[in-house]
Amino acid sequence: MHTAGELSLIEAIRGRLPPAGPRVHLAIGDDAAVVHGRPVSVTSMDAVVEGVHFELGEGRHSYSDVGFKALASALSDIAAMGVEPGEAYLTLGVPRGTAQRDALAVADGAMEIALAAGVSLVGGDVVSSPALSVCVTVVGWCESASVPIYRSGALAGDLVGVTGALGGAAAGVALMKGAVRMDSSAAQADGDAAQMDGGAARAALGRARRPTPRLSEGRALAGAGARAMIDLSDGLATDAAHIGRASGVTLEIDLALLPLHQGAERAASALGVPAWRLAATGGEDYELCVCVAPAERSRVERALAAAGGAGITWIGEALPASGAPGARFTIDGRILQLEGFEHRW
Amino acid sequence: MHTAGELSLIEAIRGRLPPAGPRVHLAIGDDAAVVHGRPVSVTSMDAVVEGVHFELGEGRHSYSDVGFKALASALSDIAAMGVEPGEAYLTLGVPRGTAQRDALAVADGAMEIALAAGVSLVGGDVVSSPALSVCVTVVGWCESASVPIYRSGALAGDLVGVTGALGGAAAGVALMKGAVRMDSSAAQADGDAAQMDGGAARAALGRARRPTPRLSEGRALAGAGARAMIDLSDGLATDAAHIGRASGVTLEIDLALLPLHQGAERAASALGVPAWRLAATGGEDYELCVCVAPAERSRVERALAAAGGAGITWIGEALPASGAPGARFTIDGRILQLEGFEHRW
Numbered sequence: 001m002h003t004a005g006e007l008s009l010i011e012a013i014r015g016r017l018p019p020a021g022p023r024v025h026l027a028i029g030d031d032a033a034v035v036h037g038r039p040v041s042v043t044s045m046d047a048v049v050e051g052v053h054f055e056l057g058e059g060r061h062s063y064s065d066v067g068f069k070a071l072a073s074a075l076s077d078i079a080a081m082g083v084e085p086g087e088a089y090l091t092l093g094v095p096r097g098t099a100q101r102d103a104l105a106v107a108d109g110a111m112e113i114a115l116a117a118g119v120s121l122v123g124g125d126v127v128s129s130p131a132l133s134v135c136v137t138v139v140g141w142c143e144s145a146s147v148p149i150y151r152s153g154a155l156a157g158d159l160v161g162v163t164g165a166l167g168g169a170a171a172g173v174a175l176m177k178g179a180v181r182m183d184s185s186a187a188q189a190d191g192d193a194a195q196m197d198g199g200a201a202r203a204a205l206g207r208a209r210r211p212t213p214r215l216s217e218g219r220a221l222a223g224a225g226a227r228a229m230i231d232l233s234d235g236l237a238t239d240a241a242h243i244g245r246a247s248g249v250t251l252e253i254d255l256a257l258l259p260l261h262q263g264a265e266r267a268a269s270a271l272g273v274p275a276w277r278l279a280a281t282g283g284e285d286y287e288l289c290v291c292v293a294p295a296e297r298s299r300v301e302r303a304l305a306a307a308g309g310a311g312i313t314w315i316g317e318a319l320p321a322s323g324a325p326g327a328r329f330t331i332d333g334r335i336l337q338l339e340g341f342e343h344r345w
Numbered sequence: 346m347h348t349a350g351e352l353s354l355i356e357a358i359r360g361r362l363p364p365a366g367p368r369v370h371l372a373i374g375d376d377a378a379v380v381h382g383r384p385v386s387v388t389s390m391d392a393v394v395e396g397v398h399f400e401l402g403e404g405r406h407s408y409s410d411v412g413f414k415a416l417a418s419a420l421s422d423i424a425a426m427g428v429e430p431g432e433a434y435l436t437l438g439v440p441r442g443t444a445q446r447d448a449l450a451v452a453d454g455a456m457e458i459a460l461a462a463g464v465s466l467v468g469g470d471v472v473s474s475p476a477l478s479v480c481v482t483v484v485g486w487c488e489s490a491s492v493p494i495y496r497s498g499a500l501a502g503d504l505v506g507v508t509g510a511l512g513g514a515a516a517g518v519a520l521m522k523g524a525v526r527m528d529s530s531a532a533q534a535d536g537d538a539a540q541m542d543g544g545a546a547r548a549a550l551g552r553a554r555r556p557t558p559r560l561s562e563g564r565a566l567a568g569a570g571a572r573a574m575i576d577l578s579d580g581l582a583t584d585a586a587h588i589g590r591a592s593g594v595t596l597e598i599d600l601a602l603l604p605l606h607q608g609a610e611r612a613a614s615a616l617g618v619p620a621w622r623l624a625a626t627g628g629e630d631y632e633l634c635v636c637v638a639p640a641e642r643s644r645v646e647r648a649l650a651a652a653g654g655a656g657i658t659w660i661g662e663a664l665p666a667s668g669a670p671g672a673r674f675t676i677d678g679r680i681l682q683l684e685g686f687e688h689r690w
Contacts, residue, residue: 036385043467043468091392130396246374
């Protein structure tokens with residue numbers, strides 16, 4: 001059920017959509033979207049809410065960042081299954097009094113990442129809501145149920161790897177909240193732990209505002225024989241444990257090996273925590289954590305190099321479960337208890 | 346990204362889910378759900394938000410009503426396409442401090458209608474949110490893109506029908522808001538326009554709390570040759586115009602012919618409006634509005650009788666568009682301008 005304003009916003013979004021892909025028979029404009037599928041659908045749903053996952057405003061998130069981030073986080077789940085995304089559905093929760101151009105900017109941000117990912121935006125809804133929110137459903141497709149990479153496939157002895165670098169989104173959040181400042185002067189204030197050089201700061205802010213779902217990397221990893229995979233939305237500390245529990249193994253991860261985003265070290269020092277803690281618990285990096293048979297190590301590295309995106313860093317291995325399966329983290333030979341997602345809004 | 350409480354709620358919901366249907370390869374518990382599809386998917390997304398689409402509390406909506414209503418409204422879109430629903434995905438926006446049993450009751454309400462509709466609940470998310478909200482995606486399936494009934498297929502000369510009765514949900518809202526009272530005494534206060542007899546009141550409240558998506562009726566109508574169809578979520582005044590515009594015709598509807606829910610007349614009189622106005626603009630009845638070639642009239646009536654659900658009432662016809670296509674409403678020979686959804690929360 002809709003107000004006239006909501007219906008007019010739906011029409012305005014519809015008018016801005018790029019042409020849908022060839023498998024889309026009917027996009028927005030009827031009771032439901034009609035799509036020619038492939039044999040198996042792989043579907044994920046994700047939501048972002050103002051004040052919980054983002055803050056609007058100067059130096060925080062723009063309206064278009066919000067749409068971009070919402071769809072990027074749902075696409076990241078499809079990336080972690082190693083399949084190709086097809087269509088996206090977007091429901092905007094819009095506070096009364098929001099200017100139509102701002103609501104359209106949310107849709108535009110989603111369209112931007114949809115275009116980049118080759119995804120057709122084909123449906124959704126607009127509702128009133130006390131806080132700006134975006135709920136996204138993404139449908140990926142593949143030829144059989146044996147194609148996706150599940151969390152449950154890791155075997156003892158597997159290598160554990162992560163794509164890209166960690167801690168960047170948490171560093172971006174620290175910048176947005178003012179815990180760290182961007183050093184915009186040419187001479188970097190090396191001695192000031194609360195300053196981050198401009199390049200690193202911009203990269204970290206980009207991570208927090210417009211994350212990159214590792215779609216080509218996910219498909220390359222699936223094609224190179226990855227046995228288990230998950231995307232790092234809640235942080236490695238939480239997400240690696242999901243693989244361990246689903247697979248009945250213990251992922252043992254050496255925190256000293258974590259690949260650090262260029263902004264992570266400075267942000268961590270400003271927050272008074274070790275950089276590996278920010279990297280392991282920061283969350284929202286949307287990198288992939290993957291388990292691979294040791295024999296496939298170089299095949300995986302070659303496949304990722306060919307995919308032309310993020311590389312992989314080997315950070316640990318899967319062990320037979322000792323006690324409850326999950327993940328175990330070590331630093332300098334000590335075992336640590338870690339819980340994910342400490343540096344959220 | 347999740348808090349520990351959100352992850353624990355997801356696990357608790359997962360533990361309560363009934364077994365998924367045979368086409369579901371993997372439900373909740375990985376990055377995405379994996380489902381064996383059929384050739385064409387028909388997908389709709391819908392959301393309900395506290396204070397906008399429902400109010401919690403004694404005499405208003407219960408937590409389980411909220412889950413039921415959210416999924417029912419999305420299923421109604423699939424009903425209006427005339428196809429079979431397959432899976433549902435549910436994202437709960439839960440205010441901090443909500444008791445886990447209340448959040449679980451929302452999921453339970455959705456499971457109740459999912460079971461009744463033969464739909465597998467296979468995924469979704471849980472996020473923090475300032476107001477309780479439920480965002481639902483439902484995927485239906487069919488064998489080809491020519492199976493669904495679109496809004497755009499009506500031809501001039503078609504009969505316009507609606508299933509069931511209208512105005513019940515608006516009467517229920519009037520009861521919940523106290524504009525009308527339920528007469529619980531044995532002797533009905535016939536003279537008091539602000540009282541509604543118990544049976545009618547309970548039926549009206551049921552409409553507002555737990556609407557019935559017309560799934561079997563939608564498939565029966567599709568099978569009997571319906572040319573255009575829409576579900577009445579925003580109200581006939583708005584929704585009939587969608588068919589007219591999409592089809593390039595004018596639906597001319599005689600408001601005196603609208604089938605009235607048993608609670609509509611009394612609620613309308615308490616609100617000081619004619620019953621037909623409540624029926625046409627009340628919204629959320631989730632009946633189907635359908636266009637049918639005159640030659641198929643008795644075939645449609647037989648198919649609906651065989652489906653064993655709501656019957657159909659013929660309320661008008663499709664005319665060649667006079668001016669802008671859409672819908673035109675008449676009462677006692679006068680033409681009225683009507684806008685949908687006047688009796689919302």
